[in-house]
Amino acid sequence: MSKKYVYLFTESDASMRNLLGGKGANLGEMLKLGLPVPEGFTVSTEACTRFYEDGKQISKEIQAEILKALSVLEKRSGKKFGDINNPLLLSVRSGARASMPGMMDTILNLGLNDKTAEGLAKLTNNPRFAYDSYRRFIMMFGEVVMGVDMAHFDEIFDARKEEKGVADDAGLNADDMIYISNAFLKKYKEVKGEPFPQDPVEQLLAAVAAVFRSWDNPRAHTYRRLNNIPYDWGTAVNVQIMVFGNMGDDSGSGVAFSRNPATGENEFFGEYLFNAQGEDVVAGIRTPHQIAELEKDNKEVYDEFKDIAHKLEKHYKDMQDLEFTIERGKLYILQTRAGKRTAQAAIKIAVDLVKESLLTEKEALLSLDPRQLDHLLHPTFNAKVLAKETPIGSGLAASPGAAYGRIALSAEEAQKLVDKTGEPVILVRIETSPEDIEGMHVAAGILTARGGMTSHAAVVARGMGKCCVAGADGVVINEEAGTVLINGKKFKTGDYLSLNGTTGNIYAGKIETEEPTVSGEFAVVMGWADKYRALEVRTNADNPHDAAVAKGFGAAGIGLCRTEHMFFESDRIKSVREMIVAKTVEDREKALAKLLPIQRQDFVEIYKVMDGLPVTIRFLDPPLHEFLPHTEAEIRDLAKDLKMPYEELNETVEALREINPMLGHRGVRLSLTYPEIAVMQTRAVIEAAIEVTKKGIKVKPEIMIPLVGEVRELTYVKDYVVKTADKLIKDAGVKLDYSVGTMIEIPRATLLADEIAREAEFFSFGTNDLTQMTFGFSRDDAAKFLGDYYNKQIFTLDPFAHIDQKGVGKLMEVAVRLGKEARPDIHLGICGEHGGDPMSVEFCHKIGLDYVSCSPFRVPIARLAAAQANIKNPRK
Numbered sequence: 001m002s003k004k005y006v007y008l009f010t011e012s013d014a015s016m017r018n019l020l021g022g023k024g025a026n027l028g029e030m031l032k033l034g035l036p037v038p039e040g041f042t043v044s045t046e047a048c049t050r051f052y053e054d055g056k057q058i059s060k061e062i063q064a065e066i067l068k069a070l071s072v073l074e075k076r077s078g079k080k081f082g083d084i085n086n087p088l089l090l091s092v093r094s095g096a097r098a099s100m101p102g103m104m105d106t107i108l109n110l111g112l113n114d115k116t117a118e119g120l121a122k123l124t125n126n127p128r129f130a131y132d133s134y135r136r137f138i139m140m141f142g143e144v145v146m147g148v149d150m151a152h153f154d155e156i157f158d159a160r161k162e163e164k165g166v167a168d169d170a171g172l173n174a175d176d177m178i179y180i181s182n183a184f185l186k187k188y189k190e191v192k193g194e195p196f197p198q199d200p201v202e203q204l205l206a207a208v209a210a211v212f213r214s215w216d217n218p219r220a221h222t223y224r225r226l227n228n229i230p231y232d233w234g235t236a237v238n239v240q241i242m243v244f245g246n247m248g249d250d251s252g253s254g255v256a257f258s259r260n261p262a263t264g265e266n267e268f269f270g271e272y273l274f275n276a277q278g279e280d281v282v283a284g285i286r287t288p289h290q291i292a293e294l295e296k297d298n299k300e301v302y303d304e305f306k307d308i309a310h311k312l313e314k315h316y317k318d319m320q321d322l323e324f325t326i327e328r329g330k331l332y333i334l335q336t337r338a339g340k341r342t343a344q345a346a347i348k349i350a351v352d353l354v355k356e357s358l359l360t361e362k363e364a365l366l367s368l369d370p371r372q373l374d375h376l377l378h379p380t381f382n383a384k385v386l387a388k389e390t391p392i393g394s395g396l397a398a399s400p401g402a403a404y405g406r407i408a409l410s411a412e413e414a415q416k417l418v419d420k421t422g423e424p425v426i427l428v429r430i431e432t433s434p435e436d437i438e439g440m441h442v443a444a445g446i447l448t449a450r451g452g453m454t455s456h457a458a459v460v461a462r463g464m465g466k467c468c469v470a471g472a473d474g475v476v477i478n479e480e481a482g483t484v485l486i487n488g489k490k491f492k493t494g495d496y497l498s499l500n501g502t503t504g505n506i507y508a509g510k511i512e513t514e515e516p517t518v519s520g521e522f523a524v525v526m527g528w529a530d531k532y533r534a535l536e537v538r539t540n541a542d543n544p545h546d547a548a549v550a551k552g553f554g555a556a557g558i559g560l561c562r563t564e565h566m567f568f569e570s571d572r573i574k575s576v577r578e579m580i581v582a583k584t585v586e587d588r589e590k591a592l593a594k595l596l597p598i599q600r601q602d603f604v605e606i607y608k609v610m611d612g613l614p615v616t617i618r619f620l621d622p623p624l625h626e627f628l629p630h631t632e633a634e635i636r637d638l639a640k641d642l643k644m645p646y647e648e649l650n651e652t653v654e655a656l657r658e659i660n661p662m663l664g665h666r667g668v669r670l671s672l673t674y675p676e677i678a679v680m681q682t683r684a685v686i687e688a689a690i691e692v693t694k695k696g697i698k699v700k701p702e703i704m705i706p707l708v709g710e711v712r713e714l715t716y717v718k719d720y721v722v723k724t725a726d727k728l729i730k731d732a733g734v735k736l737d738y739s740v741g742t743m744i745e746i747p748r749a750t751l752l753a754d755e756i757a758r759e760a761e762f763f764s765f766g767t768n769d770l771t772q773m774t775f776g777f778s779r780d781d782a783a784k785f786l787g788d789y790y791n792k793q794i795f796t797l798d799p800f801a802h803i804d805q806k807g808v809g810k811l812m813e814v815a816v817r818l819g820k821e822a823r824p825d826i827h828l829g830i831c832g833e834h835g836g837d838p839m840s841v842e843f844c845h846k847i848g849l850d851y852v853s854c855s856p857f858r859v860p861i862a863r864l865a866a867a868q869a870n871i872k873n874p875r876k
Contacts, residue, residue, distance in 0.1 A: 005047040006065035008072060009040050009240075014316075019044050021236035023095030026336050033315065035308055036332050039076055040090075040240030041069035043208055045097065048234030051212045058209055066208065066239070067201070077241055082200040084119040087111055089133070089242040091334075092207040094214060096235040099337050102456050103223045103437070104235060105144040105214040107207045108277060109137035109242060113198040117181070129247045131177035132169070136277065138184040138196060141203065145210040148191050156183045168286050170275060204239070211237045219437045221790055226441060226464075228839055231796045243332045245325040246277050250298075253278040256291050256305070258313040258320045261341040262400060264348030268292075268306055270322075278323055278334065287450065287471055301331050312336050317358045318367060319349050342400055343372040351521040361528045362871050368525070370838040370864040376522060377553070377857045381500060382514045389498075389507050393486040395447070395472030397504035398458035403445030403467040404498040404510045407491055409479045411439025417494070418442045426497045428484055430477055432457040440466060445499040447506065449475040467501035475506075526554055526863060533866035534875045535844065536851035538614070539859055540831060542566060544605040550856035554863055557614035559764065559853020560704075560831035561606065563599065563681060564622050572598050573627065578642065580624045581652050585676060592680040599681065603688035603701075612698035616764065616831070616853075618743065619681050621706045623666040625656040662769075662778065667707025668742075671717045678705075678717050682724040690732045701738045704764060709746035711755040718759055743831070745769035750815035757822035764853070765812055767832030767840075771799050774808050800833075803840040813847050820848075829853060838865035845869035 012020055012028025020028070024042030031037050047062050058066075074080055079088035089111040094104035112120070112134045121130035135157075142148035157169075160180055166172060172180075188196045197203050214220060215235045224231060245253030255278070256270025270291035273280055281288050295302040305324060308331075312320045321339030325332045341349065350364040359367065381402040405424035408414035414425045415438060424444035431450045432440065440446055440460055445467035448457045461468030474487040482493040486506060491497065498511040538559030539550030543566070547558060567576045572595055579591035606615060629635050630653065639649040658664035671678035682703065689699045703721055708714045718740050729736050740759075744750055745766030753763070772779045779800055789795040803809050819826045829851040834840035836858025844852050845866060854862050 002061065003046065004065070005044050005050070005062045006069045007042050007044065008069055009037065009042070012042060017097050018233075019046065019236075021045060021095030021097050021238070022099055022337055023093065023335055024236050024238050027238065027240070029315075030312070030333060030336060033311070035311075036330070038241040038243050038332055038334070039073060040238060041066075041073070042095070043237040043239070045234040045236050048212050048215060048236065049232070051209070052216075052234075056209070056213065058205055058212075063205060066205070069239075070204070073241060081111055081204075082113075082116065084115045086123060087116040087120055089116075089120075090204065091238075091240045091242050092204070092211060093238045093240070094211045094235045095238050096215070096229070097233055098227070098229045099340070100220065100223050100227075100229070101340065102433075102460065103214075103220045104217070105211050106279070107137070107140045107144055107210070108279065109133040110141070110203050110207055111200045112137045113196075113200065113203075114185075115198075116200070124247065126247060128172075128174035128177050129244065131174065131181045132172075132246050133244065133277075135177055135181040135184055136279075138181065138188060141207065142184070142188050142196070144214070145203075145206050146188075146192060148188060152187050152191060153184055156180060156187060169280075170286070208237050208239070211235065218791075222437050222441070225790055225797065228797065228802065231793050240334070243325045243327045243334075244277070245273075245327065246275055247328055249274055250329050251325075251327050252276060253281055253325045254288065254291065254294075254323075255281055256309060256322050256324065257339045258309040258322075259339075259345070259349055261319070261321070261339050261345055262397070264319075264341065264345035264352070266352060268309065272324075278325065287473070298326070298329065301326055301329065304331050308333060314358065317353065317363070319345075343374075343376045344400060346372055347376070347521045347525055351524050362532060365525070365528055365532065365864065365867050366871060368864060368868075370841075370861045370868065373522075373860045373864060374857065377860065380502075380513060381498070381511050385512060386500075389511060391505035392489050392508050393472055393474040393506040394504045395469040395475070395506070396451075396458070397500075397502055398451075398470035399446075399461040399466055399468035400502040401445075401467040402498070402500050402502070402511075402513055404496060404513070405444040406494050407484060407497055408439070408443070409477060409482060409484070409493055411436045413493065414439040414443050426499060428475070428477060428497070429457070432460070440464065445469075445501065447472060447475065447497070447499055449473065449477060461501075467499050469499050469501060469504050469506060472504075472506060522860075526860060529860075529863045529867035530554070531867075532871055533863060534870045535841065535849065535862075535866035536829075537859055537862045537866060538616070538829070538831075538851050538853040539856050540835075540853055541606070541856060543602070544609050546856050547606050547609040550859050551609060551613070553856060553859040555613075555856070555859045556851070557616070558606070558610060559616050559829055559835070559851060561615060561617045562621065563617060564620050564626075566599060566602050567595070567620075567627065574641065576627050577638065579677075580627060580656070581642065581644065581649060588674065589676050589680075592676060596680050596684055599684040600688045600691075603685055604691055607688060607692045607699045607701075608697060610699075614700050614702055616702040616704050616741075616762075616829075617681075617685050618704045618706050618831075620670055620677055621667050623656070623658060623661040623664050624670070625653070625658065625661065628653050628656065662772070668705050668713045668717055669707065671705070671720070672713060675717070675720045678720050679724050682721045683728065686725045686728045686736070686738065689736055689738070690728065690734055693734050693736055694732075699736075702762060703738060703740045704743055704762075705740070706743045706766065707745060707769070708742040708756060708760075709748045709752075711752065711759055714742055714756060714759045739827075741827070743769075744812075744815050745773070747774055747811055750811040751818075753815035753818035754822040757819040757826050760819075760826070761823070762827035762829070763815065763819055765815070765828075765830040765832065765849075767803060767808065767812075767830060767834045768800065770811065770832070771804060771808050774804070774811060775799060802837055803834045803843050805843055809843055809847070816847050816849070827851075836862050838862075838868070841865035842869040842872070845875075846873060 009028045014029040017025040020042045081088045092107045117134040121127035139153045143150045245251045252274040254272025260269040271288035273288045319339045323335040353359040405426040408425045426445045427443035428447045448470045451470045476485040484491045496510040498507040536556045538557040539555035540560040541547040575594040582588035639646040739761040741762030742760045743766040744763045828849045831853040835852035836854030
């Protein structure tokens with residue numbers, strides 16, 4: 001039996017999501033629920049895979065299935081595809097298994113041509129509607145399928161509006177639409193060198209192919225990479241009978257949510273436009289009406305729609321995002337999906353759905369995206385500072401939070417400004433489109449002159465956790481001149497703006513922000529996470545402030561304290577440099593003696609903050625040259641400061657310079673050459689622990705030797721550590737437990753983990769270095785070429801952001817197995833930035849680590865990800 005590639009909606013249901021994509025599966029499910037859904041069919045994700053296997057061609061057998069399904073739609077609708085008197089018109093939309101709003105392509109009103117447009121005008125007695133639909137189809141098909149720049153069509157359309165003195169398309173009449181359609185056809189022929197396609201079947205097959213191709217477009221690649229969506233999933237294509245919101249004032253289109261996607265409040269929320277198609281609402285072409293106004297305009301339709309929204313929310317047990325069309329007073333549902341929401345809303349909705357007995361605690365935890373929690377943990381404006389500021393403008397509060405930054409008027413400009421200045425950027429656009437995805441990603445905030453709460457800018461910003469103010473009609477942008485007018489006040493590219501996405505207010509200049517706090521429903525969710533997780537979550541913190549922040553976010557200890565970060569501070573860098581340039585052990589020890597009390601006090605303060613929680617302290621790791629200046633002027637200044645000849649210092653600097661410092665004289669190798677460094681650091685760690693122990697504060701320091709690749713390296717340095725520590729503890733007469741372990745960050749160490757485990761009481765995987773050494777990529781330079789890997793589908797994910805489970809992960813699994821064989825009670829963790837990545841946390845749970853450690857603001861993310869991992873794969 002041959003494989004089936006095309007499924008009628010009536011053959012589909014929600015269980016077929018992987019095969020038919022979320023949209024197709026949900027359309028079939030809604031039909032089974034008896035909801036008013038226009039009929040159609042889905043060309044499956046397997047057909048997409050076949051399309052690429054066949055050289056981006058739709059095979060004859062799939063074409064035949066499409067035409068067979070089309071004939072069923074003709075019979076059921078009583079209309080004929082391509083018929084002049086009663087034409088069947090179609091929409092063609094993408095639909096991957098994971099929602100990717102705006103990233104792929106859509107074509108509406110397909111089946112129109114010169115003759116069917118004329119027939120539709122006669123059939124409906126509404127030529128304006130018919131030719132409005134035709135001009136829309138020419139634009140969409142021309143751009144999406146045939147690659148005609150939309151600017152060609154916009155220029156014609158805008159010129160006609162200006163000529164007629166109208167602000168938007170609603171002010172144009174039938175004659176205008178006929179004129180525009182003809183002008184579009186002429187422009188198409190001029191650009192393409194051939195007439196606009198008139199065969200509806202040719203149009204349909206070309207549109208399906210175009211949607212499949214859009215899976216491979218740059219913005220889809222970017223979105224998938226940012227949202228961890230595999231390339232090999234592919235997209236389905238949904239072909240659906242058109243219903244029309246642009247047939248007059250009794251028709252309309254809109255988007256609505258069963259709950260408020262910005263706040264999570266249990267209130268019906270959305271927007272609509274009369275005499276418009278759905279693209280008008282989401283593209284922000286006209287500023288829409290709030291859904292509550294529909295109750296006044298058509299209470300019967302409003303009540304029916306609200307009932308459907310609530311029914312779907314209960315059915316799917318989640319907040320729903322619905323697209324709808326009203327055609328001559330009759331309601332149709334075109335799509336339902338789990339609604340994109342802000343982090344604040346996601347937390348509230350999860351807690352409320354448990355209270356309403358729609359979800360269990362475990363189900364609620366699984367409904368959350370751990371990465372979204374990061375959005376809750378970013379700055380807001382200081383209330384007192386904000387009270388002194390006067391807004392210069394306002395728009396819709398499309399995505400909450402606060403941001404300031406330099407103005408950028410395009411996605412490319414945003415990227416360049418960030419790269420050049422390293423400062424935050426505010427992306428200012430008339431309206432955003434999917435092509436702006438990379439600029440939106442790097443921007444701190446987004447401001448648009450047009451669009452509503454369900455516009456592209458609003459939906460994408462909420463999903464990204466970006467502050468967004470949309471539909472600010474006092475904003476006038478001149479991209480060519482590089483200027484923005486906000487209610488008459490002029491700004492230029494690079495000037496500062498501040499946005500309050502919670503209120504919609506816009507401010508001139510740079511308003512300082514403050515850190516958020518965790519409380520309320522967030523604390524409830526974190527309590528659930530801690531209840532169900534098996535992994536411990538620690539933090540990477542090098543100072544008392546970061547340690548306190550992390551502890552406030554629920555960190556169960558410090559998994560990585562990088563002692564070298566302490567050395568760069570102004571009150572100690574001179575002593576560090578004295579130690580580096582010392583010619584004898586005695587001189588080096590004198591310099592280290594100056595550092596000892598400073599580093600000891602650092603540890604005292606950290607121990608006090610952590611108050612009995614474990615603290616893992618990594619000994620000096622970077623190459624010594626990093627602490628020295630490199631320009632002639634800086635070297636001369638330092639020589640003067642150290643009272644030594646410039647030539648002598650310069651010679652030392654040159655001697656320490658390495659061709660490949662990441663593989664050079666660093667980590668354990670420093671302590672092998674200069675064991676006095678390890679002795680000083682051991683004294684600082686243990687003396688601080690003794691001091692706080694005497695004050696009644698519990699502490700268990702964990703001393704971590706970095707970059708070990710050979711057990712004898714660890715044995716040598718550990719001997720200095722243990723002798724120094726044991727003597728200090730004995731002399732102090734206190735009871736103090738400590739442990740000595742190592743970072744596993746060299747591939748050789750993973751393969752010899754059984755040998756190393758005989759000396760190491762714990763392993764902490766340093767996956768940043770382990771990744772670069774396994775791949776042979778410099779983590780500082782890889783970004784320069786990894787883009788090519790993504791574009792050519794060699795990689796779909798960044799190995800420095802997500803553990804490479806096939807390669808690096810396999811080495812980790814080997815190390816875990818060997819380490820436990822040699823030392824069954826060995827403690828296992830991870831301290832690279834992967835420790836805050838949900839995919840990586842799940843992998844760490846799977847291979848049997850005891851803890852993950854990450855930066856302070858990612859601790860809640862790791863806690864939730866750890867809970868989800870244990871719910872999916874419970875530990876015995």
